[in-house]
Amino acid sequence: MAANMDTVGTFQIAEALAGFKMITCIHKHYSVEEWSAWAESHKEILPYIAVSSGISEEDFQKTSAVLAKVDVPFICLDVANGYSEHFVAQVRRNREAHPTKTIIAGNVVTGEMVEELLLSGADIIKIGIGPGSVCTTRKQTGVGYPQLSAILECADAAHGLNGHVISDGGCTCPGDFSKAFGGGADFVMAGGMFASHAESGGDLVEIQGKLYKQFYGMSSAVAMNKHAGGVAEYRSSEGKAVILPYKGPVANTVTDILGGIRSSCTYVGASKLKELSRRTTFIRVSQQLNEVFGSKDESKHPVFAAIPDHSVTAEAGEKRQEAKKARKD
Numbered sequence: 001m002a003a004n005m006d007t008v009g010t011f012q013i014a015e016a017l018a019g020f021k022m023i024t025c026i027h028k029h030y031s032v033e034e035w036s037a038w039a040e041s042h043k044e045i046l047p048y049i050a051v052s053s054g055i056s057e058e059d060f061q062k063t064s065a066v067l068a069k070v071d072v073p074f075i076c077l078d079v080a081n082g083y084s085e086h087f088v089a090q091v092r093r094n095r096e097a098h099p100t101k102t103i104i105a106g107n108v109v110t111g112e113m114v115e116e117l118l119l120s121g122a123d124i125i126k127i128g129i130g131p132g133s134v135c136t137t138r139k140q141t142g143v144g145y146p147q148l149s150a151i152l153e154c155a156d157a158a159h160g161l162n163g164h165v166i167s168d169g170g171c172t173c174p175g176d177f178s179k180a181f182g183g184g185a186d187f188v189m190a191g192g193m194f195a196s197h198a199e200s201g202g203d204l205v206e207i208q209g210k211l212y213k214q215f216y217g218m219s220s221a222v223a224m225n226k227h228a229g230g231v232a233e234y235r236s237s238e239g240k241a242v243i244l245p246y247k248g249p250v251a252n253t254v255t256d257i258l259g260g261i262r263s264s265c266t267y268v269g270a271s272k273l274k275e276l277s278r279r280t281t282f283i284r285v286s287q288q289l290n291e292v293f294g295s296k297d298e299s300k301h302p303v304f305a306a307i308p309d310h311s312v313t314a315e316a317g318e319k320r321q322e323a324k325k326a327r328k329d
Contacts (some may be wrong), residue, residue, distance in 0.1 A: 001025060001166065003191035004052040004078055005201075006223070007215050011038045012199035016250045018045035020258065023187070025050040025076045025104070027201075029227055032065045039070040050074030050104060055090040060097075067098060074102050078126070080137065080219055080238065082108040088120050095121025107168060109145035111157030118163040125163060126189065127154045131170030133192035134217035137238045148183050148282070155184025155277075174260025181261070181273060182280030191215075193253060196244035204246065211246035 002013050004025035011034075014024035026049060030038075039046060049072040053063040063075065075094055079087055082105065091105050105117045106126025114125045130137040130144030138144035147170040158165045167185035171177055171193055180188045194200065195215040202214035216222040217239020224231045231237050247253060261273070268279040289295065298304070 001187050001189040002194050003168065003189050004028065004050070004076055005191050005195075005218050006227075007201040007213075008191045008194050009052065010199060010201045011042075013194060013197075013250060014049055015042065015045060016199050017254065018048040019251070020254050021048065022254070023048050023050060023074065025052050025074070025078070025189070028052040028054065028059065028062075028078075032062065032069065035066045036069045039072075046070065046072050050076040052076040052078055053094075055079055055087055060090070060093065063094075064097060067101070074104060076104040076126075077122075078104075078106065080107065081129075082106050082117070082126075083113060088116060091117055091120045091122050104166065106166070109150040109154065111153050114154045114157040114163070114165065115161060118158060118161045123163065124166055124187070125154065125158055126166045126168045127151055127185070128168035128170065131168075132217065133169075133172070134215060134220065134240050134242060135169065135238065136217070136240055137219070140236050140238050148179065151180060151183040151185050155186075159184070174257045175264070177257055178261050178264035178276070179282075181276045182264075182268075182282070184277045192244075193257070194250055197247050197250035197253065199250050205243070207243075212243040213246055214241065215244050216241035 001022065002008050002017055002024040004027045006027040006029050009025050009027040011026065011030070014026060017024050035051075051063055051066050051070070051072055051074070053059045053075060055077065067075075075098060077087075077091060077094060087105075091103065094103055102124065103122045104124045104126055105122035107128050108114060108117065108125060109127060109129045114127075117125050127150050128147055129150075131147040147167065151165065151167050155165050164186040165184070166187040166189050167180035167183070168189040169191070171180065171188065171190045177188045177190075192215065196202070196213040200213060205212050205214075219237060220239030220241050221231050221237040222241040223239065224237065265271070265273065265276055268276065270276045270279045
């Protein structure tokens with residue numbers, strides 16, 4: 001799933017991910033008119049879309065207005081801190097107002113709160129406080145929970161009530177998605193890994209001949225200056241802003257992630273994704289990767305350009321398929 005950040009949860013990202021049957025939580029800063037205009041020409045991908053909302057009265061009214069015009073199946077009620085009576089009340093209010101919609105609610109990190117939100121009307125609970133790549137909550141507040149431990153605990157609580165959980169944040173590579181699924185997550189949400197692509201939000205800038213894109217947390221000073229008129233006096237910024245090398249089409253990243261997950265399933269003997277958690281054992285280690293030659297893949301280095309390309313041409317590939325078909329016949 002793509003996170004509902006304004007540099008990630010864009011209409012353009014949704015169009016790209018829908019081709020892989022992946023869900024995008026659209027950020028809440030699009031207007032009702034923008035929603036209506038976009039949905040009119042993209043009806044086929046609406047089943048993979050969530051409309052995002054906060055917990056203010058303005059958020060509730062806007063979400064209701066969007067859903068009156070656009071038929072999407074998911075509502076994502078998103079706050080940094082899901083531990084409040086007001087948030088639980090908003091979950092109940094949205095359930096009453098939209099009884100046929102699937103409600104995503106979060107973020108929390110403990111089994112007790114997962115159960116509270118499910119019993120209040122949510123269907124899917126978003127798990128994660130502090131693991132995101134541009135989140136500084138743990139640094140600024142000292143509050144957080146190790147992401148894998150949170151998934152293990154919360155998935156167990158949710159599944160006992162026929163609910164589901166999303167692991168939100170902390171993924172830096174395809175293997176992290178597999179670990180989240182292995183820990184019991186039903187969905188995995190990512191922000192940073194889908195940032196800085198052609199379809200992502202943020203300005204594209206050129207620095208010394210190289211292209212970069214902006215990426216920032218939604219509790220960062222950049223985001224709050226953009227959407228809320230600045231950081232409120234009573235609190236501090238809990239996010240940071242970075243510039244990332246431009247990555248091109250997001251489909252390339254998605255293909256890499258899906259390939260890693262499929263391979264994970266073959267290693268542990270899972271015939272389908274929902275079996276992965278039943279085939280997984282976690283072991284605490286002090287080092288996971290062998291980085292004696294560094295962590296960077298240098299296959300694009302000019303040295304490798306001298307090596308002959310033995311990749312299969314389209315014509316050769318067709319001949320192989322024909323020969324394979326003939327053997328079957």
